[in-house]
Amino acid sequence: MDKIKKVYSDEKIYKKLLEDNNLTIEDALENEMVINMGPQHPATHGVLRLVLRLDGETVIKVVPELGYLHRGYEKMAEDMSFIEFIPHTDRLDYTATMCNNVAYVLAVEKLAGVEAPPRAQWIRMIIAELSRIAAHMIAIGTFAMDVGAVTMVMWTFRERERIQEIFDRIAGARFTTSYTRIGGVASDIDDEALKMIKHFLDTFEPGLKDMDDLMLHNRIFIERLEGIGVLTKEDAISLGVTGPNLRASGVEYDVRRAKPYLFYNQVDFKVPTYSEGDSLARYFLRGDEVRESVKILYQCLEKIPNGEVLANDPKKVLPHKTEIYTKMEELIHDFMIINHGINPPVGDTFFSAENPKGELGFYIVSNGTGYPWKMKIRSPSFCNLQAISKICEGAMISDVIAIIGSLDPVMGEADK
Template sequence: MPTVVAEHPKKSQILAALEDVDTSFTDVDPLENTMVLNMGPQHPATHGVLRVLIKLDGETVLGSVPELGYLHRGYEKIAENATYHEFIPHTDRLDYLAPLSNNVGYVLAVEKLLGIEIPKRAEYIRVLISEMARVASHLVAVGSMAMDVGALTVLLWTFREREKLLDIYDVLCGARFTTSYTRIGGLLQDWTDTCTAMLTKFLDEFDQDMKEVQQLLFTNRIFIERCENVGYISRQQCIDMGMTGPILRASGVPRDLRRDNPYLVYNDLDFDVITAQESDALARFHVRFSEAMESAKILRQAMQKLPAGPICANETKKVLPRKDRVYTKMEELIHDFMLINMGIDPPVGEVYQGIESSKGEFGIYIVSDGTGQPWRLKIRSPSMVNLSALPVMIKGAMVSDIVAIIGSIDPVMGEADK
């Protein structure tokens, strides 16, 4: 049988069908020009999977809601089901631009719980790797913020410098990115003469290379106009919201845990706490730039004062033995087997250890029930805390300024989302 094709409805039939349907458009204020935009989570300016819901009036931001959690992996819960040694590699995946800082902060908390004192050489090496991580992270922040406002050349220069540090990581740790270098009670392996030579060469070139960045940006009218008086947050708001790191110091508060609550051997080193007063995006840029230069000064001092000696504490029931001894000594093999499979035997109690990472105060809070796994482990993420200030910073700003403001916060979403 032939296929019957229904006749297309006539215009009069369509109008008749719509006669009882209200298709009119009404608005309370015909001059109102507000709209809501989604920025992210896949947006190059958000520095990761960050979604920001923005309400605009034309190009002016009326309000915003940052939405975090797209990179959440449940690391705090993972820690409760892992031994204290097993969780070290996971700390690399928090602030992945400064993994060595995460390593140091975590093991310092565990060592405080266990009451372990590490050798002086290990403390100095931890300072070296922490400051290298700070420089590497600030180089990315400086270059990325410059790129966000149109200065791509600076990003290429800062990544060139960062590559030199990653080469040192490779020699020292055996990895360029996720290092897992620290150990509870010590370090994976010793600092070598090769590392000293590479770091010395880097520092000799670093000052001149950063002067090139300074000459390109510090008097650049376009860069200054894009960042000056943008993303302002008051000093009191920074304190009330728990801001730390360059954001807080850019508001005039000279808070730095390396000086205010010293750990490792920072008491023996001479350095300045960099601050600014303007508390805008440009001030935060200047603070990070100057902190990178200050870290270079700390690195030179730490290399000069680096003492000889062991790199691991002599605590056989708490500290993993060296692999060469595991392969040749029965007693070390037994200790290694017990620590890997059963974990350490900590006292019942709770500890908190904070360090001054490149983003701010990175803290680890541990509650121990006396077993080989933490009963509770809380990570204080400076990126997450600092992002809570984003609605304050971008309210009233132009939509084109949002990229500069997010760049001035310098969030790492792996750390923020945990």
């Protein structure tokens, strides 16, 4: 036993082990069982660890443990200029990188008082909605795979792959896009990319219908999820759940509608809601959101104007590379911004945007220098995960997998 004591320095676990050594068969049948699920588990979407207390197959209590992917971005942000942090936003929710880029620069722009030109804002809407489709494709696909429908994940990844190709064309990278800049976007979208988006949208709708046919005529899938993991409206609000999970519980709250940013007040879209609040509703809702995103994208392609993609604000916005090489003034501004930062005024702002997972917020405190004094990332996955213990109580152990899939957490974001 001393050997065990050395390995498990934790007093509690040691005591538990001593108890376990004296187990008889009767105890094993009668007692409750504690099961550790994760952090290395294919169905937990990353490194989420759940400690389950079971009575037979029924879950009595769930304790989620986070922090296996904690990289300390909030600490790192305090030692970086506002521009330097843009690539790190890719690594938050790595399924929807563009959405994070957009949310972050909008937060900094709100603090610094910069406004991007209209074309840049429309481009941001386009990439954010494309990214939302890509993220929901992963959510739908892996969710279906978690409950046993492996074909679905192939189909959704096929569609997602085409979005990645568009991102490759627009930003030069498939996943780590880092495409937005403070005051605009890195480069203009060319006609070829717009044509690719148009082609994608035209051929995407039939694909969606195929997916619906595959899943919704499948009795096993429906019966597996109906009424599983019900999250009531009151609980959802009280637990701070946002995004598709909140709307599946019957609350019509979408940041794009409640506090319109970019040009979301100029496009026509619905905010789909379901009142059931179960896993199936959360699955349906993501499908509906994808359709709304397609609708928004068509309108964006129609309405996108010509013009500049970077604001003309020499003290806050980096100038074009060609101008830096040819003009003295621009060279000086570039030097100042890179070395001293954009120096937003003293104050603090909170900005939140609607991400595929929920409401991504940035609370930035500035003390007037080029580095943020504090940056808090309010990540939607973190808040949505908090609902797990509430939802899972009383469920069967196999339903826990379905519930995690339906909540769709991304640990890169939950752990920051």
